[in-house]
Amino acid sequence: MAFLGLKHPVCPGCSSFLMEPYIGCLSCEAKTYICVSCFAKGWEGGSHQNNHQYEIITNDFPVLETQWTAKEEMKLLEALSDHGYGNWHDVSNHLQGRSKQECESHYNRVYLNNTKPMLPVFTSATIKKQKAIPCKACDDPPRPIGDSQRSADMAGYMPARSDYAKEYDNGAEWDVKDIYFQGEEDSLLTDLKYAAVDIYYNRLKERHARKKIIRDFGLLSIHKHHIQERNHDQAVRNIIEKMRKFSRLQTPFAHDKLVEGLVYELDLRKEVKRLQEFRKQGNRSFVAARMYDKLKFRREPSRIRRKTLLSEILSISNSSSACQQWLQRQALVDAGHKKLPLVVPLSSSRSSTPLDLTGYSGYERLNEKEKMQLCATVRILPEAFFEYKRIFQNECTKLGHLKLKQARNLIRIDVNKIRKVFDFLVKEGHINTS
DSSP states (O other): OOOTTOOOOBOTTTOOBOOSSEEEESSOSSOOEEOHHHHHHTOOBTTBOTTSOEEEEOOOSEEEETTEEHHHHHHHHHHHHHHOTTOHHHHHHTSTTOOHHHHHHHHIIIIISOOSOSSOOOOOSSOOSOOOOOOOOOSSOOOOOTTSHHHHHTTTEETTTTEESSOTTTTGGGGTTTOOOOSSSOHHHHHHHHHHHHHHHHHHHHHHHHHHHHHHTTOSOHHHHHHHHHTSOHHHHHHHHHHGGGGGGSOHHHHHHHHHHHHHHHHHHHHHHHHHHHHHTTOOSHHHHHHHHHHHHHHHHHHHHHHHHHHHHHHHTTOHHHHHHHHHHHHHHHHTOSSOOOOOOSSOSOOOOOOOOTTSTTGGGOOHHIIIIIIHHHTOOHHHHHHHHHHHHHHHHHHSOOOHHHHHHHOOSOHHHHHHHHHHHHHHTSSOOO
């Protein structure tokens, strides 16, 4: 038997890679393969003895055609994988004694134009029913020009191969890449290998199902799909987005009919609500309803204006200055002026509540004025006040006086708080300004 497509095993006698032909032991429970040189020397190791029955492992026998050996078939497929279909000159360089015409005619005759199965179907007692692995992604794939906008929209899809640059579950093949069947191994190990292949098949089915959804629902061009959705209002877009997750449970036609039904239901609900509004307003005929719609459309700008006016009144209700500005602005409106000043509330902000300093570090060191007139109202912690006081006094001692501008350069906090602390210290005589 030959190991088609497998990596070279290692000889246990000399640790070299086994190159064909090499020897396989038929008597050892664990299959043993040794090179011709070790076989000629009578190498023995483990359970292997030099008097065991053996077979010669080689791929120099025909598989698909009598003129082509298995080794040449493998080299042909590997060369096509490296250089691609059509590069027959480079492919023939990998096969000694084969011309590019022979390689092309053999590949087209055996692999492309052969309608009969090339190899017998693998069956097993574990796998009762043969499963065909799905591989066809699209019946008629679109083929846009390479640098076109549509090609950019189909990022990741390769039309010439009807495939994707990166597959869904891209690492599925890693779990089965090293699995091979020797035919004379433990039954439990064989069952585990079959289970791994079955799991791999299920992952391929999921990959194929996703490709089928993309093909059947026309999702190859995402940009085009988004443009179609923008033609609807937000309510319809929400329905389409929520129902997209159920698309894989039905055919594209059935899914479209379901979405159309939900959109139609939404339109009916809007129409029912509209008719209820007509009836609530006392309209008993469609003529009256149309007149109501016209009048409502005319009243809409004034309604928005009144709403804006109410917002302005509420925003300036706490500011006497802003109220006076608003009254002057309304007088200009009544007089017919078009250029109107903005209403700017000057004192609409509410005064902050005094800070409860009880329990803070340094509270006992504050006197009554520092507690009530400064720290609580300005909301400054005792330790921070003592630090500001120390900085101002040191600077005043150094210069002989201290100005408000100089005090603001010493401490980087709110300028209003600095001014209040500075004024308080000047009033209490802790610092002088001249």
